[in-house]
Every structure is written in structure tokens, then in C-alpha cells.
Amino acid sequence: MSDDTFGFHVEHTSHKARAGLLATPHGEVATPAFMPVGTAGSVKGVTPDQLRAAGAQMILGNTYHLMLRPGAERVADLGGLHAMMAWDSPILTDSGGYQVFSLAHRRTLDADGVTFQSHIDGSEVRLTPQSAMEIQRLLGADVIMQLDECPPGKTSHEEVAAAVARSADWARRCRDAWQAAGRQSAQGARQALFGIQQGGVFADLRARSAAELVALDLPGYAIGGLSVGEGHEAMCDVLEHIDEQLPSDRPRYLMGVGEPRDILAAVARGVDMFDCVLPTRNGRNAQAFTWAGRLRLRNARWSDDKGPIDPQCGCYACRNFSRGTLRHLFMAKEMLGPTLVSIHNLHFFAELMSAIRQAIAAGTLAGLSGQWVAGMYQDLDAGD
Amino acid sequence: MSDDTFGFHVEHTSHKARAGLLATPHGEVATPAFMPVGTAGSVKGVTPDQLRAAGAQMILGNTYHLMLRPGAERVADLGGLHAMMAWDSPILTDSGGYQVFSLAHRRTLDADGVTFQSHIDGSEVRLTPQSAMEIQRLLGADVIMQLDECPPGKTSHEEVAAAVARSADWARRCRDAWQAAGRQSAQGARQALFGIQQGGVFADLRARSAAELVALDLPGYAIGGLSVGEGHEAMCDVLEHIDEQLPSDRPRYLMGVGEPRDILAAVARGVDMFDCVLPTRNGRNAQAFTWAGRLRLRNARWSDDKGPIDPQCGCYACRNFSRGTLRHLFMAKEMLGPTLVSIHNLHFFAELMSAIRQAIAAGTLAGLSGQWVAGMYQDLDAGD
Numbered sequence: 001m002s003d004d005t006f007g008f009h010v011e012h013t014s015h016k017a018r019a020g021l022l023a024t025p026h027g028e029v030a031t032p033a034f035m036p037v038g039t040a041g042s043v044k045g046v047t048p049d050q051l052r053a054a055g056a057q058m059i060l061g062n063t064y065h066l067m068l069r070p071g072a073e074r075v076a077d078l079g080g081l082h083a084m085m086a087w088d089s090p091i092l093t094d095s096g097g098y099q100v101f102s103l104a105h106r107r108t109l110d111a112d113g114v115t116f117q118s119h120i121d122g123s124e125v126r127l128t129p130q131s132a133m134e135i136q137r138l139l140g141a142d143v144i145m146q147l148d149e150c151p152p153g154k155t156s157h158e159e160v161a162a163a164v165a166r167s168a169d170w171a172r173r174c175r176d177a178w179q180a181a182g183r184q185s186a187q188g189a190r191q192a193l194f195g196i197q198q199g200g201v202f203a204d205l206r207a208r209s210a211a212e213l214v215a216l217d218l219p220g221y222a223i224g225g226l227s228v229g230e231g232h233e234a235m236c237d238v239l240e241h242i243d244e245q246l247p248s249d250r251p252r253y254l255m256g257v258g259e260p261r262d263i264l265a266a267v268a269r270g271v272d273m274f275d276c277v278l279p280t281r282n283g284r285n286a287q288a289f290t291w292a293g294r295l296r297l298r299n300a301r302w303s304d305d306k307g308p309i310d311p312q313c314g315c316y317a318c319r320n321f322s323r324g325t326l327r328h329l330f331m332a333k334e335m336l337g338p339t340l341v342s343i344h345n346l347h348f349f350a351e352l353m354s355a356i357r358q359a360i361a362a363g364t365l366a367g368l369s370g371q372w373v374a375g376m377y378q379d380l381d382a383g384d
Numbered sequence: 385m386s387d388d389t390f391g392f393h394v395e396h397t398s399h400k401a402r403a404g405l406l407a408t409p410h411g412e413v414a415t416p417a418f419m420p421v422g423t424a425g426s427v428k429g430v431t432p433d434q435l436r437a438a439g440a441q442m443i444l445g446n447t448y449h450l451m452l453r454p455g456a457e458r459v460a461d462l463g464g465l466h467a468m469m470a471w472d473s474p475i476l477t478d479s480g481g482y483q484v485f486s487l488a489h490r491r492t493l494d495a496d497g498v499t500f501q502s503h504i505d506g507s508e509v510r511l512t513p514q515s516a517m518e519i520q521r522l523l524g525a526d527v528i529m530q531l532d533e534c535p536p537g538k539t540s541h542e543e544v545a546a547a548v549a550r551s552a553d554w555a556r557r558c559r560d561a562w563q564a565a566g567r568q569s570a571q572g573a574r575q576a577l578f579g580i581q582q583g584g585v586f587a588d589l590r591a592r593s594a595a596e597l598v599a600l601d602l603p604g605y606a607i608g609g610l611s612v613g614e615g616h617e618a619m620c621d622v623l624e625h626i627d628e629q630l631p632s633d634r635p636r637y638l639m640g641v642g643e644p645r646d647i648l649a650a651v652a653r654g655v656d657m658f659d660c661v662l663p664t665r666n667g668r669n670a671q672a673f674t675w676a677g678r679l680r681l682r683n684a685r686w687s688d689d690k691g692p693i694d695p696q697c698g699c700y701a702c703r704n705f706s707r708g709t710l711r712h713l714f715m716a717k718e719m720l721g722p723t724l725v726s727i728h729n730l731h732f733f734a735e736l737m738s739a740i741r742q743a744i745a746a747g748t749l750a751g752l753s754g755q756w757v758a759g760m761y762q763d764l765d766a767g768d
Contacts (some may be wrong), residue, residue, distance in 0.1 A: 041712055042720040047434075048704065070687065070712040080709045151541045191667035303454065304461050320432065320470035324462045327423055328454040335719060336426040 006142070006192045006219060009250045009273075012361040016243045016270040020358040022058075022251055024090040024142035026082060026191040028058045031251065032267045032356050034349045035092060035275040040065040041075075041084055044280045045339040046346065048086045054315060054343050055350025058090035058142075060275040063135055064099030068118045072138040080140030080187040092143040092275070094255070095132045095174075095196075098150050098224070109149065111166070129173035133181065133193075140185035145222060146174040148196040153229035160200040167224075168212035171195045175216050176206065192219035194253060200225055201234045203241065208243035215239065221246045222253040223271070227262070236265050243270040260289070260352055260376055264369045267356055279349050283342030286330045293378035295323065297341060302327045315347035316340070390526070390576045390603060392635045392656075396745040400627045400654040403744040406442075406635055408474040408526035409573040413441045415635065416651045416740050418733045419476060424449040425459075425468055428664045429723045430730065432470045437728050438699060439734025442474035442526075444659040447519055448483030448674060452502050452509065456522040464524030464571040476527040476641070476659070478582075479516045479558075482534050482608070488505040493533065495550070504672045513557035517565065517577075524569035529606060530558040532580040537613035544584040552596035555579045559600050576603035578637060584609055585618045587625065594629035605630045606637040607655070611646070620649050627654040644673070644736055644760055648753045651740055663733050667726030670714045674732065677762035679707065681725060699731035700724070 007033075010020040022029040036043050036051065039062045043051050052113035053057070062082050066072065078084045081091055097114075100107060104116035104125075113128030127135075132147035148167040151160055178193045185191050195213035199205030213221055223242060228233050239254070246252050253273035254266045263274055279289070286297040290310040295302070297309075309326070317326070319339040329337030355372075359365040392415075394404040406413040420427050420435065423446045427435050435443070445465050458707060460627060462468045465475055481498070487692070488500035497512030511519075516531035518587075532551040535544055563578045569575050579597035583589030597605055607626060610619050623638070630636050636649045637657035647658055663673070670681040674694040679686070681693075692702035701710070701724040713721030739756075743749040 040716040040718060041709065042716075042718040045723075047700070047720065047723065049700070050431075065716075069716055070708075074688060074708070074712075078690055079704055084709045084712075086709075124435055125638070302637040304458060316431070316433070322462055322468070324454075324458070325425065325468045325470075328458075328468075332424040332426075332449075333454055334424060334426040335429040335722070336431065338719070339429075339431065339723070 006190050008220070008249065010248065014360045014363045014365050015268065017267050017360045017365050018270060018272060019357045020251075020272060022090075022272075023091070024058075024192070026088060026090045026142050027279075029090055030357055030358075031272040033057055033273050034263070034264075034353045035060045036279060036346055037062070037275055038085060038087075038278045038348070040069065042079070043346075045284065045335070045342045046280070050316065050339075050343055051087070051346065052089070054346035055354070056343055056346055058092065059087060061085070061091055061093045061139065061141060062099060063093045063096035063132065063139065064103065065333050066093075066139060067096060067127075067135050068120050072135040076140070076186045080138075080185065082140060082147065082187075086365055090143070090383075091141040093136050093139050093141040093145065095136070095145040095147040096127050097132070097148045098255070100127060101150050101152070111169075113147070115292060129170040130177045133174050133177035137181050137184070137191070138186045140187045140189065142189070143192050143220065144178070144192055146171045146193065146195050148198060148224055150198065150225050150228070155200060157202055157205070160198070160202055164198050164205050164209045165220040167196060167198045167267055168209065171213055171216055171218075175218065194220040194222050196222040196224040196255070197242075197245070198225045199238075201230050201238060203238075205302060206241060207245060208270065210242070214245075214247060220251040220253060222255050224255050226254065227256045227258050232262060232265070235239070235262060236269070239266050239269040239271065246270075256328045261373050263352070264356070264373060268365065268369065279345035280342045283345040284338040286326075286337065286341060289345050289376070291372065291375050293376060295339075297323060298330050299327070309341075309344050313344065313347065315344045317344040386535075386751065390574050392604070392633065393732065394632065398744045398747045398749050399652065401651050401744045401749050402654060402656060403741045404635075404656065406474075406656070408442075408576070410472060410474045413474055414741055415656040416647075416737055416744075417441055417649070417657050418737045419444045419657065420663060420730055420733070421446070421659055421661045422469060422471075423661070424453065425465070427730075429668065429719070429726045430664070434700065434723075434727050435471070435730065438730035439738070440730055441734075443469075443471060445469070445475055445477045445523065445525060446483060447477045447480035447516065447523065448525060450477075451480060451519050452504050456519040460522040460524070460570045464522075464569065466524060466571075469607050473528070475525040477520050477523050477525040477529065479520070479529040479531040480511055481516070481532045482639070485534050485536070486512060487662045495553075497531070513554040514561045517558050517561035521565050521575070522570045524571045524573065525575065526573070527576050527578055527601070527604065528562070530555045530577065530579050532582060532608055534582065534609050534612070535584065537584075539584060540593070541586055544582070544586055544589055547581050548589050548593045551580060551582045552593065554595055555600055555602075559602065578602060578604040578606050580606040580608040580639070581629070585614050585622060587621075589627060590622055590625060594626070598629075598631060602634070604635040604637060606639050608639050610638065611640045611642050616637070616646060617647070619646060620653070623650055623653040623655065630654075645757050648740070648757060649738070651744075652749065652753065656673075663729035664726045667729040668722040670721065670725060672725050673729050673760070675756065675759050677760060681707060681710045681721075682714050683711070691723075693728050697728065697731065697735075699728045701728040
């Protein structure tokens with residue numbers, strides 16, 4: 001079923017921005033790429049067919065959620081995450097670390113891992129670098145992530161330094177476990193391990209973290225610990241250095257981002273991959289992204305509006321449904337409203353990434369980025 | 385966009401059962417037909433594309449819900465119900481009467497109509513034969529229903545007789561209003577008005593009701609006031625007489641049915657059309673219909689089951705998802721579970737009706753019905 005290769009090639013650069021191709025056993029991904037999030041075995045509210053039609057290339061699954069329910073062994077029994085989700089294209093799984101630190105109860109951290117209570121049933125669960133690898137081997141994603149420690153925003157330099165040291169040590173343990181497993185999933189497909197840079201907003205710790213990871217010669221590198229409340233400027237300051245800190249021939253993945261303005265700033269600084277719940281979460285809450293600003297579709301001003309969310313958009317929702325109908329579906333609490341606006345937003349993010357790739361190839365990204373941000377952050381619901 | 389004709393032709397008969405073709409301005413419907421219910425402007429959880437792919441030919445919209453929210457004028461402003469729902473195939477709307485009697489608060493009935501409080505915002509609303517026609521003219525369905533009075537089960541002969549008299553009077557008023565409007569929707573398409581037989585379980589009242597409606601020479605006739613707790617046998621007793629009571633060249637529609645066993649019994653007695661929330665409501669509750677019985681997909685016995693709901697089924701859910709995955713989606717409260725099982729159930733009902741039509745044409749319905757019922761009413765979850 002799958003080509004057993006993994007590779008990354010930069011095809012165009014424009015200043016620090018790169019457009020390339022990520023090859024995985026489940027197909028190729030044009031970068032910069034945005035990965036919709038399928039937390040618990042489903043990108044909420046959309047079928048894989050709708051997801052593909054909306055332009056998604058690669059999706060993310062959450063190890064934390066899947067290990068707790070239905071369990072990694074059960075996912076493997078059901079044929080792995082690709083089979084379970086009916087998604088035969090690339091998948092990335094995170095390591096579970098971030099959710100342990102944000103969702104789980106009664107966390108205890110030690111040198112070898114983290115013990116926590118499941119937020120689902122209160123049971124005690126332990127996650128180690130080795131078990132994070134084994135779980136992701138069972139899930140079977142194309143790209144797997146090291147276990148890391150992600151301190152909250154506003155953590156002191158001393159504590160972030162400790163998290164950086166621990167994350168580097170865990171990266172090495174993850175690499176050893178991944179190599180021992182033959183770099184293969186339980187389904188027999190090649191898996192690529194990415195390390196995760198930590199270091200908060202401290203430039204020295206970011207540099208140290210990157211250097212320690214790069215020494216492990218991993219297939220890709222993620223930038224973790226951002227989009228945790230530090231703000232756009234602080235994020236940009238950290239990203240300013242990644243082009244020199246991380247090797248140019250490996251994909252760079254900014255975890256949990258996000259906002260179109262952040263994506264544009266990160267691409268300009270050399271990031272290749274993104275993931276965020278924004279298109280689906282905001283879609284479920286009736287907020288639709290457009291190049292000319294966001295629509296809050298519960299707003300009464302759209303009640304009689306016969307036009308689509310965006311007249312320029314070719315998504316299924318815009319080809320078939322008016323703003324007035326979508327508003328009605330949300331007011332009537334019909335499931336179809338969240339599904340349709342999620343489809344629209346997923347399509348918007350796919351279009352945004354496609355426009356970014358074209359602009360990098362054309363050398364026009366810097367100029368267009370500013371225009372796009374100016375358009376996208378208008379308030380379309382103003383006056384209500 | 386539409387052929388302006390309405391017609392009905394019986395193509396095959398097998399004892400009292402009929403297979404035919406209903407022609408409407410939005411296309412043809414092979415009968416016996418099952419109409420999925422799109423209560424509030426959406427067949428819950430499925431897009432019109434998914435609905436069509438599942439084999440639905442014609443759907444039902446609820447006048448009561450739509451008149452309260454978003455309002456019939458607003459539906460007309462948005463282009464009518466076909467445009468609003470992105471469903472360019474036939475639609476039938478009920479008159480609102482049934483929901484007024486089952487959902488609304490503080491109902492007051494008089495000779496000219498019914499006044500009630502909206503279950504949504506408590507506002508006082510009045511529905512008359514004339515306004516039921518006007519609202520359905522604005523909604524724009526292909527088939528519209530008279531306003532009737534549907535007494536609850538266990539109502540006395542005297543009270544049912546009064547409801548029959550009132551319904552007959554309202555049928556005449558509806559016909560007059562429909563004719564005065566040129567038998568056309570606000571969107572300019574031909575609409576067909578169906579009368580509704582009442583009479584509860586009383587044979588004399590059923591006969592009287594039918595006779596009064598048939599005298600009005602309407603394009604079709606519905607059998608109302610069944611599936612309200614009277615039971616399968618009492619329903620069959622009423623249906624036993626419809627073939628002689630209702631003209632053979634008009635479609636016969638059994639409202640709110642329903643259960644495959646009831647559909648089969650009704651088809652054998654000469655019914656052509658059905659509607660019910662069963663496929664979508666049960667789908668949302670993880671219950672999947674198959675020819676070999678129903679699966680309750682939250683049942684732990686399906687946790688590791690790699691097979692589809694039904695190996696013989698060609699629906700999107702069965703082609704892509706295992707029972708184990710579907711169970712997980714329900715346990716994790718993922719919207720995709722209700723959507724997928726609704727799609728499966730809609731496909732099952734479409735397949736059931738297709739098999740019924742083929743059996744009528746082949747003259748094999750009587751024998752097959754018994755086999756189908758024996759299969760379908762096994763308990764597949766037994767032993768758990």
C-alpha cells in the first residue's frame with residue numbers, strides 16, 4: 001500500500017521562507033503545510049472525504065487522547081490510525097507530552113517520565129520516552145514526535161533550563177527506542193521521528209535545545225513551547241533564530257500554530273509545518289475565516305443574507321449554502337452548521353497554505369503577507 | 385430548473401401492493417418511497433451530498449419548526465426550502481398540525497384553527513388552514529399537506545369523530561386556499577396538496593374521513609393519526625381498508641411510519657410513501673439497521689471488531705469504517721459517529737425501499753417480507 005520512503009526537499013526559497021515537498025510512506029505533502037487536528041481519531045465533524053475535498057494533505061492525531069481511549073493496542077488491533085480514520089494520506093502524532101501538561105490531573109514528573117491521572121476516568125497512567133515511542137509505533141503515524149516537557153508560559157529561566165535538559169535527554173531515549181524498533185510502525189511502514197526544541201522565550205535556552213537535538217541527527221525538528229501565551233512578538237523573536245539553529249535540509253514544524261498571522265510570520269522565518277484546532281474549533285463555534293476577515297455566523301445581520309460565506313471560495317459550504325442558512329443552522333443547533341463551517345475553514349487554511357507556497361515560488365511572499373494580514377484581520381461583523 | 389408537472393403512475397401491482405412513479409417539479413420518485421426527515425432545514429448530521437449518495441429521493445420538512453425558526457418569510461427570502469437546504473430534489477412539507485398537537489404549549493383549538501405557544505420562545509402563534517397553505521407556499525415544497533387535527537391515541541369515538549369532521553372542513557379550506565394561490569409556490573413551481581385521513585382506530589370514522597377527502601379530488605391522500613401508540617395490529621386493521629377507501633390513481637402516504645416491519649405491512653396494504661426520523665434519530669444514538677438485525681454500536685462487544693456495520697452494505701460508512709472505530713467515535717462523543725451511522729441507516733432504508741419495489745415488480749413481496757422481518761428483528765447484540 002505504501003512507498004517506504006521518507007524525505008524532505010526544499011524546492012524554492014524566498015529570503016528565509018522555504019517551499020518544499022515532504023515525502024512519507026502515505027504520500028507527499030507540499031510545504032509549508034497546515035495539518036488539521038484529529039484529536040481522538042476524527043477531525044471533528046468532517047468525514048475523511050470532506051477533509052480531502054477541503055484540501056487537507058496531512059493530519060495530526062493526539063497520542064494522549066488515543067492512548068487513553070480507545071488505547072494504542074486497540075488502535076493497532078483496528079489496523080492502525082490510518083485504517084481507523086480511513087485516512088490513507090500522511091499522519092503525524094504528537095507524543096502526548098503537551099496534553100499531559102495541559103489536560104491531565106495530578107501530574108508527577110521525574111527523570112524517566114511522567115505519571116498522571118487520566119482526565120477521562122481518573123486512572124493512573126505513565127508516559128516515558130520509551131512508551132511514547134511504543135504507543136506511536138502502535139498508532140502507526142508517518143511522523144512521530146519525541147516526548148518532551150513543555151513548561152507553561154511565564155516559567156523562570158531556571159525551570160525552563162531544566163525542561164530543556166530533560167527534553168534533550170528524552171529525545172535521545174526516544175531516538176534509541178525508535179531505532180531499536182527499526183524505525184517502523186506496527187503496520188510495517190517507515191516512521192520519521194522529530195525532536196522538539198524547547199526553551200521558552202529565552203534565546204540562550206532555545207539555542208542550547210536546538211544544538212542538543214541537531215546532534216541527534218533526526219529526520220525533522222519541531223519548535224515547541226510557543227503559542228502558550230507569550231504573544232506574537234515574543235514568538236517572532238524566538239523564530240528569528242531557527243533558520244540558523246536548525247539544519248536547512250530537515251522539515252521544521254511549529255507545534256500548535258495557528259493563527260494565519262502567526263503562520264505567515266513563521267513561514268517568513270523558515271517554518272515548514274503547522275497544526276492547529278482553529279479551523280474546526282472556530283467552525284463549530286460559527287466563526288468562518290475569509291481573506292477579508294472573519295464572520296460570526298450567529299450574528300443577526302446575516303439572517304437574510306443569500307450570499308455564501310465567501311463568494312470567491314470554492315468549498316462545498318460556499319457552493320451550496322447561504323450565510324442566512326448557516327446562521328439558521330447554528331440558531332437551530334443543527335449539527336450541519338458546525339460541519340459546514342468546519343469544511344469552509346479547513347478549505348480556507350488549505351488555500352492560505354497554497355497561496356503561501358505560490359508566493360514563495362514567485363518571490364512575492366513578503367509583500368503579499370502584509371496585504372493578506374491587513375485583509376484577514378478586519379472585523380466583518382462590525383456595526384452590529 | 386424544473387419541469388412543472390405533477391403526476392403519479394402505478395407501474396406494477398402485487399396483490400394490493402403498488403410500485404410506481406411520482407413526478408414532481410423537482411424530479412421523479414420511485415414508490416414505495418421513504419422520505420428522510422429534515423425537521424428544521426437539515427436532515428440532522430448529513431449534507432445533501434451525503435443524503436443523495438445514501439439513496440434518498442425525496443425528503444420531508446416540518447412546517448411547525450420552520451414557521452417558528454427561521455420563519456416562512458425568511459425561508460422564502462433565502463430562496464425557498466430547496467435552495468436553503470441545497471436539495472434540488474423533491475420535498476414534502478407537513479402542515480404543522482401534528483407538531484402543534486405534540487410539541488407546542490397551551491394549545492387552543494377552535495373551528496377556524498389552533499392557537500399555541502411556541503416551544504422555542506413562548507410566543508403566541510396561530511395556525512389556520514389558510515395560513516398553513518400560505519406558509520407552505522412560501523416554503524415551496526413539491527407536496528404540501530392540509531392542516532388536520534390529530535387526536536392522541538386512546539381518544540374516544542366521539543372526540544375522534546369531531547376531529548374527523550374538523551379535518552374534513554379544514555381540508556376543503558386548504559384546497560380553496562391552494563387553488564386561489566394557483567397551486568404554485570412562492571418560487572413559481574407547481575405544488576400538490578394532499579389530504580389527510582383521520583379516524584383513529586375506528587373503522588367507520590376512517591371510512592367517513594376518506595370519503596370526505598376523496599370528494600375533494602386532491603392529488604394525493606395521507607393516512608394520519610397512526611403510529612401514535614395504537615400498535616402494529618391496530619395499524620394493520622386500519623390499513624386493511626385503504627385500498628378500497630382511497631382512489632388507486634393517487635399516491636397514498638402513511639405519515640410518521642417508520643419501523644421496517646410497519647412499512648412492509650403498509651406496502652402490502654397499498655401504501656406508497658413513508659416518512660420517519662428513525663434512520664437519523666437511531667443513527668445519532670449509535671443504533672445501526674441491518675438486514676440481520678440492529679447493532680447497538682456502544683456495546684463493548686464491538687470494541688475490537690474490524691468489520692463494517694454490514695459487510696454487504698455499500699454505504700460510505702461501511703466502505704470506510706469498522707464497528708470498532710464507530711464504537712470508539714461514540715464513546716469519545718465525536719460528531720462523526722452520529723453522522724456515519726445516520727448515513728448508514730439512510731442507505732439501509734433506501735435499500736429496503738428498493739428491494740420492496742423490485743419484489744413488487746417480481747411478484748415476490750409476500751414471501752420476501754416474512755423472511756426480511758424474521759432477519760431484521762433478531763437481536764444482534766444478544767449475549768452481552
